Amino acid sequence: xxxxxxxxxxxxxxxxxxxxxxxxxxxxxxxxxxxxxxxxxxxxxxxxxxxxxxxxxxxxxxxxxxxxxxxxxxxxxxxxxxxxxxxxxxxxxxxxxxxxxxxxxxxxxxxxxxxxxxxxxxxxxxxxxxxxxxxxxxxxxxxxxxxxxxxxxxxxxxxxxxxxxxxxxxxxxxxxxxxxxxxxxxxxxxxxxxxxxxxxxxxxxxxxxxxxxxxxxxxxxxxxxxxxxxxxxxxxxxxxxxxxxxxxxxxxxxxxxxxxxxxxxxxxxxxxxxxxxxxxxxxxxxxxxxxxxxxxxxxxxxxxxxxxxxxxxxxxxxxxxxxxxxxxxxxxxx
Amino acid sequence: xxxxxxxxxxxxxxxxxxxxxxxxxxxxxxxxxxxxxxxxxxxxxxxxxxxxxxxxxxxxxxxxxxxxxxxxxxxxxxxxxxxxxxxxxxxxxxxxxxxxxxxxxxxxxxxxxxxxxxxxxxxxxxxxxxxxxxxxxxxxxxxxxxxxxxxxxxxxxxxxxxxxxxxxxxxxxxxxxxxxxxxxxxxxxxxxxxxxxxxxxxxxxxxxxxxxxxxxxxxxxx
Numbered sequence: 167x168x169x170x171x172x173x174x175x176x177x178x179x180x181x182x183x184x185x186x187x188x189x190x191x192x193x194x195x196x197x198x199x200x201x202x203x204x205x206x207x208x209x210x211x212x213x214x215x216x217x218x219x220x221x222x223x224x225x226x227x228x229x230x231x232x233x234x235x236x237x238x239x240x241x242x243x244x245x246x247x248x249x250x251x252x253x254x255x256x257x258x259x260x261x262x263x264x265x266x267x268x269x270x271x272x273x274x275x276x277x278x279x280x281x282x283x284x285x286x287x288x289x290x291x292x293x294x295x296x297x298x299x300x301x302x303x304x305x306x307x308x309x310x311x312x313x314x315x316x317x318x319x320x321x322x323x324x325x326x327x328x329x330x331x332x333x334x335x336x337x338x339x340x341x342x343x344x345x346x347x348x349x350x351x352x353x354x355x356x357x358x359x360x361x362x363x364x365x366x367x368x369x370x371x372x373x374x375x376x377x378x379x380x381x382x383x384x385x386x387x388x389x390x391x392x393x394x395x396x397x398x399x400x401x402x403x404x405x406x407x408x409x410x411x412x413x414x415x416x417x418x419x420x421x422x423x424x425x426x427x428x429x430x431x432x433x434x435x436x437x438x439x440x441x442x443x444x445x446x447x448x449x450x451x452x453x454x455x456x457x458x459x460x461x462x463x464x465x466x467x468x469x470x471x472x473x474x475x476x477x478x479x480x481x482x483x484x485x486x487x488x489x490x491x492x493x494x495x496x497x498x499x500x
Numbered sequence: 501x502x503x504x505x506x507x508x509x510x511x512x513x514x515x516x517x518x519x520x521x522x523x524x525x526x527x528x529x530x531x532x533x534x535x536x537x538x539x540x541x542x543x544x545x546x547x548x549x550x551x552x553x554x555x556x557x558x559x560x561x562x563x564x565x566x567x568x569x570x571x572x573x574x575x576x577x578x579x580x581x582x583x584x585x586x587x588x589x590x591x592x593x594x595x596x597x598x599x600x601x602x603x604x605x606x607x608x609x610x611x612x613x614x615x616x617x618x619x620x621x622x623x624x625x626x627x628x629x630x631x632x633x634x635x636x637x638x639x640x641x642x643x644x645x646x647x648x649x650x651x652x653x654x655x656x657x658x659x660x661x662x663x664x665x666x667x668x669x670x671x672x673x674x675x676x677x678x679x680x681x682x683x684x685x686x687x688x689x690x691x692x693x694x695x696x697x698x699x700x701x702x703x704x705x706x707x708x709x710x711x712x713x714x715x716x717x718x719x720x721x722x
Binding site: 167169170171172174200202203204207208211220222224248252271272273274275277278407408409 | 561563565581582583585604605606609612618619620621624625626628629672675676679680689690691692693694695
């Protein structure tokens with residue numbers, strides 16, 4: 167690990183002013199905020215991340231979960247994953263979020279990992295993590311070893327000829343289906359970013375993973391109130407029964423009324439370069455009866471743009487079956 | 501550091517094993533030294549010459565930061581490189597070697613300790629970030645003459661083979677007792693999945709944890 171200076175942020179303004187001096191924002195930047203450290207310290211040990219300054223934001227007052235007047239929820243940036251997953255309001259109104267978080271990592275890691283940190287979780291692509299291999303995300307212009315290499319676990323949606331790295335987070339997939347909003351305070355003031363616009367596709371610049379600018383500090387995330395009569399769930403398929411990243415996963419928030427699907431929000435994990443919201447699948451579901459045939463059409467629509475590589479072609483069918491089964495579970499009589 | 505010696509002495513006393521008056525640790529270090537003397541004569545000579553000509557650089561980084569850590573109820577004033585993980589700080593600075601280093605990347609759970617009563621991977625914490633928090637290690641939950649119920653259950657259920665992962669397993673299990681966990685073996689397995697046992701002692705580990713939970717339930721009911 168390279169040496170760095172460790173400072174503790176006294177207040178948000180000070181943290182933002184310091185981080186604004188960096189040439190890039192957060193991921194891979196020379197000035198980094200640290201929350202739980204479960205991704206950052208791991209990557210610093212591998213020399214994948216080499217920040218010169220690390221700012222500890224854990225003592226900032228960003229650790230509350232509170233209900234909003236409209237019935238929604240606000241979640242502080244440094245709220246731990248375990249506190250979020252076990253919160254009574256989350257379990258009651260946002261089951262998909264609780265299930266997604268509890269399906270990821272281990273109890274120890276969930277006690278450390280934060281909401282904001284999870285939004286910025288970096289890929290598990292083995293070429294990104296190995297500094298002796300080419301990787302456009304880690305070292306722009308060096309090439310992508312994964313496209314012609316070991317790519318079984320990598321993405322089939324949203325890829326580019328420069329990067330096929332999967333976004334590894336489960337929480338992000340649930341947040342995408344819940345249409346979360348990410349609130350950021352930066353050098354130029356405050357702004358709110360819908361989660362669909364927060365993560366970037368790799369394109370020609372896979373090193374840039376989010377719309378954050380230097381100095382931007384995620385302060386909290388808000389969730390809209392749960393749609394009346396809706397049900398939500400998260401289904402995750404993987405090589406091991408526990409403590410493993412998704413090969414394919416589905417987050418579903420669905421309302422069935424008068425034997426028709428009135429509203430559906432669908433997001434997929436383990437298959438996309440970003441948390442993969444599928445408005446195509448939602449379009450196939452809305453106004454239709456909750457039947458296997460309709461679910462299948464939605465799944466086909468969600469994976470229509472899939473571009474598999476040499477080893478991850480199985481994910482196309484796996485993701486479809488994952489979504490079909492998740493929809494079946496979410497719409498069967500209670 | 502005065503409490504370093506005291507902690508060493510205490511550690512030796514607690515971990516005395518079978519090698520006459522030696523502990524496993526001192527025995528192994530002597531063995532290592534003997535090996536060096538018999539097989540690496542020229543190397544030791546070169547090393548000695550080098551140390552005369554140019555002193556080795558100080559192991560303390562110029563970026564070292566002062567930090568006060570509270571471990572098992574005791575305060576320690578330290579000066580550490582900010583890169584020092586909590587795990588390395590516990591083992592190398594405080595000589596609390598109960599917490600083990602397995603993968604050093606948060607994947608195996610051997611380094612599990614409690615911070616403010618919650619289990620975490622100490623290999624993924626920078627020690628300097630945990631000033632003022634209550635850190636508990638295996639040494640803080642029970643002693644040979646006064647075992648924690650989870651430790652006693654691990655002995656009773658033969659919940660280990662080589663023992664390397666055991667302290668992490670025990671620290672995880674102690675924390676699990678206070679977490680929302682369903683009644684079934686499958687629930688325990690799910691919440692213990694962050695602790696890997698290469699010997700595969702899993703069935704006995706689950707049995708040990710379930711026996712403690714069962715006893716707690718019986719006592720509560722009684």
